Amino acid sequence: MSRLDSVIRRLTAQRACLDQAARHIADRDGVVLELGLGNGRTFDHLRTILPDRAIYVFEREVRAHPDCIPAEERLFLGDVLETLERAAETLAGRAILVHSDIGTGDSARNAMLAGDIAERLPPLLAPGAMLVSDQMLPLDAAVPLDPPEGVAPGRYQMAVWNGAQGRV
Numbered sequence: 391m392s393r394l395d396s397v398i399r400r401l402t403a404q405r406a407c408l409d410q411a412a413r414h415i416a417d418r419d420g421v422v423l424e425l426g427l428g429n430g431r432t433f434d435h436l437r438t439i440l441p442d443r444a445i446y447v448f449e450r451e452v453r454a455h456p457d458c459i460p461a462e463e464r465l466f467l468g469d470v471l472e473t474l475e476r477a478a479e480t481l482a483g484r485a486i487l488v489h490s491d492i493g494t495g496d497s498a499r500n501a502m503l504a505g506d507i508a509e510r511l512p513p514l515l516a517p518g519a520m521l522v523s524d525q526m527l528p529l530d531a532a533v534p535l536d537p538p539e540g541v542a543p544g545r546y547q548m549a550v551w552n553g554a555q556g557r558v
């Protein structure tokens with residue numbers, strides 16, 4: 391597979407998972423957390439498919455497309471491990487969808503960061519929250535979901551958080 395094919399498959403999987411997660415939370419209250427703004431592609435997609443949701447973005451350095459920069463009051467600027475803890479002071483129990491896409495080419499670093507993020511998520515999560523991520527987030531109460539049709543298993547991760555009396 392060429393690198394172009396690989397990128398296309400990854401982005402197609404990412405979009406399919408976000409679309410499925412958006413449908414899943416349609417009848418649920420709550421905010422969205424976008425971990426890793428990057429150039430703003432998935433932030434832009436989320437705000438397009440979820441126009442009525444508050445989307446909070448976590449990013450250490452904003453370098454997004456100028457059209458895809460979140461409002462200051464919806465941006466947690468800094469290291470995600472610190473800002474998730476800060477966010478829990480105002481958003482405790484309110485996140486119904488978390489999208490985490492902050493991996494790099496370093497798989498050891500990615501696994502460690504995913505573990506550190508997972509440790510900080512439970513105080514923020516609403517029961518039944520959807521977790522969509524580039525790396526599996528190792529949360530005890532997270533139940534992995536099958537990928538959407540056409541997405542190969544393992545290409546992108548989806549789970550439902552079943553903690554705090556959640557529903558699957």
Ligand SMILES: C[S@@+](CC[C@H](N)C(=O)[O-])C[C@H]1O[C@@H](n2cnc3c(N)ncnc32)[C@H](O)[C@@H]1O
Pocket residue numbers: 425426427428429430431432433448449450451468469470471491492493
């Ligand atoms: C792969 S990009 C995100 C791409 C984005 N989903 C998009 O569609 O454009 C990863 C982003 O995560 C950010 N990031 C990585 N580690 C971080 C950390 N520890 N704290 C905050 N942001 C981090 C990077 O700065 C980068 O912008």
